[in-house]
Every structure is written in structure tokens, then in C-alpha cells.
Amino acid sequence: MLTEALVVSAVLFVVGTFGVLVRRNAIIMFLCIELQLNAANLAFVAFSRHLGIDGQIFVFFVMTVAAAEAAVGLAIIIAIFRHYQTVSVDNFNLLKW
């Protein structure tokens, strides 16, 4: 049972990582990050069956932080969209030097 859950978690995480690396749409990248977080959550929950309640408590923390992050992140994306009229990350390359 644990093995299947971890395989699903790993698949989800790889899909999320892949999405972050290759997609250019900020919203999609954001979704992919959520996917990675939830892959981690799934692993936590799966382990908590054998190692105690700690993993499940941690999942709540992650969800809380993810919610806060979504609020901030979406706000940033909206601000960027208002500026550039697009949400493609190709246009946001000021983060250098």
C-alpha cells in the first residue's frame, strides 16, 4: 500500500517539476508548484500510517502555507498581467545581475 502511494507521489512530483521547468504560462507554473506540494502531502500522509500522526499534522501546515502562497502569488500574477498584458514568464526576465 505504501509503495503504491509513494509511486503516485513521485509521479505527481515529477509531473509538477517538469511542468515548472517547461511551461511558460505563469498560472500553469503555479498549478505545477501546487502539484509538487500535493505530491509531498501525499507522501506525508502515506508515511503517517506507519510513523504516527506527525505527517498528517504537517500536511495541514503545508496546505495553509500553500493557500497563503496562492493568494500572494496570484496577486503578483495579476499585477504582472496588468503591466504586460500577458502572463508568459518569458517576459519577466528582470531577475538577474
Added chain:
Amino acid sequence: MTLPLGYFGMQAGYEVQAAQGGAGEAFEPFLPGLVILLPLLGFLLNGALALAASRRSADAVRGGGELDFFHGKERPLTHVLPTWIGPGVIGLAFVIVLVNFFRMLGADLQEPIVRTYWTWMATGTLQVDAALQLDQLSMVMMLVVTGVSFLIHIFSVGYMGQDQGYPRYFAYLNLFVFFMLTLVMGANFLVLFVGWEGVGFCSYILIGYWFSDREKADAGKKAFIVNRIGDFGFLVAMFFIYTAFGTLNFTGVFDAAPSTLVYGGGLVTAITLLLLLGATGKSAQIPLYVWLPDAMAGPTPVSALIHAATMVTAGVYMVARTSVLFALAPVGGLSVALIGAATALVAATIGLAQYDIKKVLAYSTISQLGFMFIGVGVGAYAAGIFHLMTHAFFKALLFLGSGAVIHAMHHALHHTHNHADPQDMRNMGGLKKFMPVTWIVMWIATLAIAGIWPFAGFFSKDEIIWYAGARAAGTYGAWFTLIWIVALATAMITAVYMTRLMIMTFHGANRTGREEARHLHEAPWVMTIPLMILAVLSVFGGWVNVPQDIAESFMGGFGLLPMTEWLHEWLYPVVGVAKGIQVANAGDFSHYSPAGGGEFTWALMSTLAALVVVLISARVVGAFKIRPASESPEPTGVKKVLFKKYYVDEIYDGLVVQPILKASRFAWKVIDAGVVDGIANGLGHTARAMGWFGSLFQTGSVNTYALFLAIGVLVILGVIAF
């Protein structure tokens, strides 16, 4: 030489004193410090006047006026006062020296009087005092320096009177005398070295006195740079002396030398050879003589004072001063004599083919300095100093006389706007009619330098040649025989080139041009009086030291001369120790002649030979058809080689100057601009390139950063896992 000689100077000295039969009271120096302070005072006063004068002429030029602001008008105070201050301080110094001299004459002085004024430096074991030393040797030098300087200062009043920089000239001249007196009065090597460097500096500023002329400024630089090579040797010699003795004081070094140093040992030989290198620089000997002919670019009285009578004899003085060391190093002494002989011959032959009157005298000076080197080299220190003294008289006279000639020529050519060279003897001729006084005194000096009895040069030169021959009986006899032959030959060549100079300048037809000849005139009295005084000295100056053998013959008035062997006895307390060392180790050969015959015979023969040479060359040169410089053909053959001074300047240029220039350019272009700057710039470029490369990873794109992050995580995980 019939003096009793002991190994140790003290004993020998007492014996001499007993032989003289009267021990006077102790010597009490009279204001010795003032002797050197007076010229310094003159320098300060004249220097202040020179600054004031230059400010005034600068103001005049700025106001649109003439630089030559005093021309035609009354001479300003800045040009009147130096006339009195310049010669005045030197005259006062001369008087003080005279007072000291007469006190020393009446006193019994065996050990030098040292006046210590303050401690100059005290570091560790080395203590150097600012101290002056008075003994018989420094007294002779002080007399010559202040006496001849005084006459030349007076001559300068006439010669330089119309010059723009008159006060500046006297300031420099006074400063020179100050340093020269420091040189001869210093009580340790370092004070001597201060004077040594000081006179070198004064020589530099006086050669380049007319500094706006590029050639003259370069001549000054050449003199300074060539002298530096010699100074290097002197400095290293001082280091050795300090290592060996722990002191630089003359008394300390010379008292300890006979017991500290091994006779003929490596250390003392090294010291003497290094000192010799220093002497060759200052006294213009092979290989460092090349600066002196160029030094003639300075005003003629400067040539007379610095480059004939005083400064260039500093090397001879230094060898005589360190005679104890040279006596302990037979190879060092022999090297001095050999260099002197080679220089005497080479310079004399060059002098045969020069046309510039001052160039002839310059090479003559080098040649005569060579004689002095032979003298002090063969151990005849008193004879070397004797020739130094007589040479100061007749060579100063020759230079000042040539100055009077150049002065007259310059005025004549100036009046007619002729641009011919006023120093070229081919442009002169027949000047005796216009300048009778100069003509007579110049002939006196010529006979003196040619070694004709009874003029001064006869006694001094003859003595040097005699002692050189006498050494042929001892060790290195073959070398000394060679030196003896070279000296004899050079004495004859001297007679030839001097007669040639006189005939070309004063005799034959006048070649200045008719219009110019009307403006030729005798020098003013302020210039002729020093000439006459020097002429008297050139006649009688040699009588202070007539050798015993000669004094008892007709050439010495059958013993009537009161000062027979006087200078020998006078200098004995100073050079006696050296003489003693030499006699104890190499034997006393002062009565030997390599070709037989006594001192009198040789003296008689040499003076007759010189006289014959003078007469023959007068006839030969007089018979030449000499044409003015502009119409003369270029010299050819041997004459050209001599005229071009054996191409020594060219050889030095090729072997030394150009390689150094090339090496410097290499160091500049390749090592400094290439390697050193390359490393510094390379570091900068490398840092920039690395930064540029690193910046490639910062695309600004979030995806790229995420990719690096992912790769990083994978790498870390990989490291942990495996």
C-alpha cells in the same frame, strides 16, 4: 732622497725632525672652519643676488623689455656686488690659509690636527664626525685651491662681466670652492666623499652653465654620469674600509692599516683598485676620461679652475691621502701608475691633432693628470703632489690665457657678425701682435709644461719620471720600465702639441680676417694681472722642491736654492709611513736608473731634448700652410684617427651607451609594459571574463533558475545516495 726611513711613520718622522735641527712649538690652527665657511657665505650671498637678478630680468621680459636688462645702462647692484663678494670671500679664505701655513711652518707637526665639530651620524658601531683635518698635505692643497681659485675669480670678473648670469656664476664658483675645501680638509672618508660629490655637482652645473644650449647641458650630464661610475668604486671601497677597520677616520684607518692589513693581500688590493676606479672618474683617467674634453663647454675660467687646477686633481690627492693603503698593495700602486702612463700617452697623442684650443688643453690636462698618477702610483707621493701643484699654476695659466684669446676672438668676430668658431686655432694666427702679454705668459706656461729648465714643470715632471724609472729595479720591474719609457715619450709629445698650439695661435700670419683683426685687443688688466701672477708661479713654483742632485749642479745654482727637497720634507709626516712600508717590502731604489746615469744626467738630457723638440716643432708647424677652419680640408689617415680621438666616444657609444639604451628600452617596452603591466591587466581581464561567463547563467528567466535548482537537488541527492 736621503731621508732616514723607518717602517713606522712615528719613528721616521722624529728622525726627520731631528735632522732638520729645530723643533718648533705646537701648531695652533687659526680659524680652520672659517676657511670653508667663507666660500659658503659667498655662495649664499651671490645666490641671493642671482635670484634677485633673475626675478628682475623675468619682470623685464614680462613687461616686453630686453632680457639683457643692464645693457647700455648702469650696472645694477646685483651685478656690482658679486664682483666684490665672489673673489672677496676666496681672498679672505686664502689669507686665513696663509696664516695657518706660516704657523704650521714654524711648528713641529707630526700628527694631523683634527677639529671635530659635531657628530654627523652615529649608528651602531659606525660613528662619523663632521671633522676637519689639518696636516701638511691638506695645507698644500688648501694653498693651491684657495690661491689659484682667487686668481681665477679675479680673472672671471673680466671674462664673465658681460654675462647675463654673472651673480649666478659667482654663486656656483664659490660653492665649488666650498666643496673643494671640504674635500681636501675632511678628516674622514665620508666628509671627503661629501666634498667629492659636491665638486662633481658644481662641475655639472658649471659645465652646463649656459644651459639653454642643448650641447652644453648634455656635456654637463655626461660629466656627471661618467663620474657616478667612479663614485660607485669609491663607495664600495669605503664599505670595505669600514668592514676592515670599523672606522672611516683617516687617522684611525692609517694608524691601523700596517698592522691590520697583509702586505699585498687581497683585501687591501681590492680596496686600492676600487679607490683607483673612483680616482679615474674624478681625475679623468682611462677608462673614464671621456667627460673632460666635453667639459670644455663650460666658461673658460671654469675649465681653468675645475677641469685643470683643482677638482680633477682630487683623485691624485685621494691616492696620496690613502698612500698607506696603496703602499700596502703593490698591485694597486702599479695599476695606478699603469693607468696614468696609458692615459698620459693616449691623451697627449690626441692633443696633437685637435684644432679647438680648449680641446688641446683638455687633453693636455688629462695627460698631465696621467703623470701625477704615475707619480703617486710608483710611490713618489710627494712628487705627484708636487706636479699637482706646478700643474695647477701653469695649466690654470694656459686655460686663462686661452680664455683671454677666446675673449678677444669672440669680441672681434662679434663686432663683424662673423660666425666662425672663436676657439678654432685655424681661425687665429699671429695674435702675439695684438695680445703681447697673453703671448708672453702663454709661452712661459708652455715651457713650464714642456719641462724646460728652470720652469716649474721641469722639476716636478722630471721627478716623477725619475722615480718611475727607479722602481724598475724592484718587483714588476718590467712594467715600471715600460711606464718610464712611456713617460719620457709623453714628455716629448707634450712639448710638440704645446708648441703647435702656441705657433697656431700666436705666430704666423693672421687668419681672423682683416676687418676682424682691427677689433682684436689685449684683455683688460683684471684678466692680465692673474695671468702675470700665475706666470711668476709657473717660473718659480718648481723651486720649492729641487732634488738634491740637481740642486748641487748648475741647474740648481750650485746649492744656492733655499728650498731644496722642501716639499719632500714638508709632506714627510703624511706620506712617510707609506714610503716606509714601500722601502721595507719592496726596497729603496730611489737612486736607480734603468738606463744608467744619475738624476742630474737624465734631467739635463730631458730638458735639452724637450728644448730641441720645441724648436723643431716650432719650425715644422710654422712651415705648415694653415688655412682658416672653413677652408681647411677634413683630416685624413692617422691625423683623422687622432682628430676623432681614437673614436673612443663612438666605441663607448656602441659598446656601453647604445646597449644600455637598448636594454632600458627592452625593460620599458617588454618587461614593464609587457610583462608587469601584462600580469596586472591580465588579472583584471581574467576576473572580468569569469564574471561574464558566470553572468550567462543568470538569464532572468524563472524556468532556468528552477532548472538549476532541480539539477542541484538531484546532484545533492545523488551524492547522498551513492
